[in-house]
Amino acid sequence: MKKFVVLAFGFFLSNGMFAQEKQEITPTLFTPKVTYLDSLKATFKNHETSTCIDERWLKEISDATLSNEMFFDIENMNIDEKVAYDLDTELLKKRLHKLDVQSPFIIEYNPALENVIKSFLKNRSKSFERQMALAEYYFPLFEEKLSKFNLPLEIKYLAIVESALQPKAKSRVGAGGLWQFMPATGKQYKLNITTYVDERHDPIKSTEAACQYMINMYEIFGDWSLVLASYNCGPGNVSKAIRRSGGKTDYWEIRKYLPKETANYVPAFLATMYIYEFKKEHGLVPHKAQMTYFETDTVMVKHAMTFKQLSDLLDISEEQLEYLNPIYKSKYIPSIDNEYFYLRLPKNKIGIFVSNEEKIYGYLVYLEQEKIRNLQLAQIRKRDSIAKQDSIAVASNSKFKVDENVEYEEVIKKRTKEVVSKNYYKVKKGETLSEIADKNNVSITNLRQWNKIKGSNINAGQSLVIQTTKKVTVNEVVKKPKPKTEIVEPQVEDAVAENTTKPAENKYSDAKSKLEVKEDYYIVQKGDSIFSITRKFPNLTADDLKKKNDLKSDNIQPGMKLKIQG
Template structure:
């Protein structure tokens, strides 16, 4: 009974003790190991960020950049025949009534005819799904189109022209080279100030191409005074429309001159009107548009003040590269260039524009660090052909051993620049800009090596790439150690012969080859320590690397030129050293009763000297041994 009472009394005591231990454990903070941050993570951790309001869905990005709808539209324009009847459940009377309603509120001449009815029915029968997708894409582009069209007083219905021209694909390219949402040819694009260069193609820039299209359409309306004829001239050119008017006896209604127009243009205006009808009456025909994940008004532009790649922007802003490409189709190489006298802008979702604008300096600093890491070609001063031949002769002769001299060998590790030729197989998604960046060469060089006239590369093609790379080398340095013969005259004569040969290949001072290499800045480095390490001056390092300040960034690469301050050691100088060494070496024949101590005393050297020169570890010598004595 007493044991039970004692146990009951002890229970609260242990409980309180355990609770106290729990409280103590909570009070002691656990040690947290903070991982080392990369430069990218360090910069991003200081960003002023906002809640993400919108994100472009992956499927939506694929949809906006698809080529399938453009191919279908091009096929329809080439093959659809307005004179072929199509069986579809749409009464002619109902269609007439709807077309009349459209005509009442449009500057276009929308009148019923059998050809238009056949094309409308063909599209409704065969392309319903395509129009559901196109209507989703148009949610993004139409607000931008309408703003520009209103600015130039062009009918807003012209927005449907981009659907017919490109299926709303900014990267669309026709078989004859027309490019972008509005399918501008190169010459017409240049005429309307659309820049086309290695870096940009403004025919693919939605905003600038739309502006140019509005200007072109306005000019054509001043000529023809009829929007149907303007559409026909947009497709086939004003010259063909003028010829069709003459051939029809001066008639100026599109439907009256249609038979005199090129075959493709004959179906062009009906295709435009059919597209307009389907957009206006899609609900009545059970077409349910897919919704856009982002609208044009949810994006904005920011001026870019230094060259940046899409990858750098993607890493910094946590936005997929595919989304940046989607919003900025005018940049051909996935690079926003920085060209003097030109302004380049980047379109981003609104919340990303805010992050970019708030952290611009940090973003450019990161781009500078990344650019410094990029491998660049190594440069060496070219020697004259004669000097090059002399150097090669010197290198070859340096490997010959004199039979009279004993050599010691030292393995010296270094590096040299070699030129390598590689071949890159073009894969799906590759472009010439990404390929050139991968190998650290320029686009112009890739085009030159492969005789390319444009930036287009074919899938499966093998591209020749020439690179300069620094590789590790191992050189065995041979140093004369002692003469093998009893007399020095023969050895001296041999070395003098080598000297005479070597003097023929001594380079003049101005032909000295100076080889450049690159040094990666380590933690704690400064220009002073680096200069001291390589035997050069701070001013020289600044000159070689175009530096204005003495501060250098961790991880950056500095160009250093070896041999800038030191004279080149020639073969002749080495030979002279050999002569001096050979002339000072003699041999001593050990006699009975000799010891290292007595020989050293006679020769005026130390016992340790004799041991070192003869590679002996103890003092045991025998009569008849030959010992090398220097001096």
């Protein structure tokens, strides 16, 4: 028993000793490198943490399955087929009547509508709960624009049917955005579509375009259900359906003459309206939006930039930037003369951007210079590689060896250049070109030239370009011979040339000089090669020099002492 206790004690003691030894080993600590970006952000004013969209929620609201499900239902649903779901028909009729009284839309009970409502409640309840978070984000914007154009607020539900509130939703036929404009229709309603930008995905501009379309269609048909049908299949198809029905203008009476998708479209809209208005009665629990549209704001951008650069500068994820700015196709905000591009951010990030705008643009200029520098370095390396290959090719056909001893390094040389930037001045009432030129310290001639003005006529509210020139420091890559570590040896030339050393040092130099002359040694100088040294001694070949000094290759270093004779 005692033996066991002693062994056990020894075991715990040894463990303690090992633990103590481990604690004494201090790991090497590395201080993270502070980058220019870190230094810049440390100077930002109002640099506080903002309430940003949670990644999980961002992924959920950006999930394309929401829009894909809606597209599939509208294209493939058989709304005349009965659906088994516990919803009393009489109760449904009462609720639909209540909606009808409150709305300019004709909302009457119809068996097909009942089937769609039951199908959505049975199969898509979870999707609707997720969409309700998006509705909390977008509906205030939709309601503001619909009110501005004096349109029924219920039209906001159409965006759910069109895109499931996915700003980057795209249909199989090429329609895009919250309101699913085809490219040609989008351009017709002044939505800009270029390589970098697609305003069909801009929530504000596309909503205004949708409102204008609704107004135009209502002037033609005078019935909101027919307006919705024309939004889906075009006014031409609706007019054909009316003619084929014998001139009837009730949606439910012309429905069978419409394309299949449109035949399901209006019932899907009315079913969506019903589910949103009676969500509590059906036990739906809406997901909560972490941010509303009015908790964001826009700032005009004066320099091209990527979402990655903005993410690094403002500490906001690229995914959130993409969600807030779906208009930009390649996560890139361009800079084009006479065009303005806007960036949408959470409001407290707007404060950071505006307070530090010049620093941000300065950083972007720095990144551009770095990119140019790296391209220059790559070109130099490419030229060096080609030159080296050419040298090897020449050497293989020559009895001489190519000098490969001189190494080069890439040196960054700073120089000053002038950078022209554009600002804009808004003409005030009564101002003249002369007054504006004086205010901005520019000449009238330049002012006319920049704005292509022939005379002196300008109008109040007109924007004039004012160019300013700044001097900035840029980096230029220069290639120089790379200094090598030299072997410290007294050299004959130095000993002879300099006579200011102490007597003892002179004595040593003299002795060294005599030794070198007697034994015919040569001290390798910077830039020397085997070939260049043999040219200094007519009777000496490269092979002889290497043999005398036991050199296996042509590599020599400054300061080396080479035997020439003996």
